[in-house]
Amino acid sequence: RKEVEQDPGPFNVPEGATVAFNCTYSNSASQSFFWYRQDCRKEPKLLMSVYSSGNEDGRFTAQLNRASQYISLLIRDSKLSDSATYLCVVNMGDKIIFGKGTRLHILP
């Protein structure tokens, strides 16, 4: 099993819709989790941290399920500007691993 796995997509979603994607991780001792956003040919930028109790930032909601070892990202009322690749990041203590990313295309 890969250390961090994501569905590569692409997810083609109409503007205004809700979209969600998951990320699974293999190391049960993983310490912290993040969602990053990467636009084409740019460096990744932190979208939000993922807390055990779940957290929300505007249209974005992140959740952690330690029992099943996955995190999720939900985007409500999607905008054209949400089109990007979303990277799941897992801090395993001795190293930080990126998922391969999920590509999201918001359609007008």
Added chain:
Amino acid sequence: GAVVSQHPSWVICKSGTSVKIECRSLDFQATTMFWYRQFPKQSLMLMATSNEGSKATYEQGVEKDKFLINHASLTLSTLTVTSAHPEDSSFYICSASQGNTGELFFGEGSRLTVL
């Protein structure tokens, strides 16, 4: 928020030459920095973990003699691509972690093109 600066942002070199990329944490001390490589339309791949004052830890498949990493101070790590070849052309990104949160701050990336 914390800032990580990477230089140069792009470089073109001839095959066989060596290229050095610098990664600086501007407003915090980074005992650990990470170097990633990203080929077009592919994901970020961790190359190595750079620890201040000690040898870097390389991921499997990454040649440590080809990708020299030096982390001589708490604010600077360098990656030198030695005897670069066209297949080394890629987007190289460094990152640093501040504190124990695990949150990463990224440099702007360095796009290397080897002719």
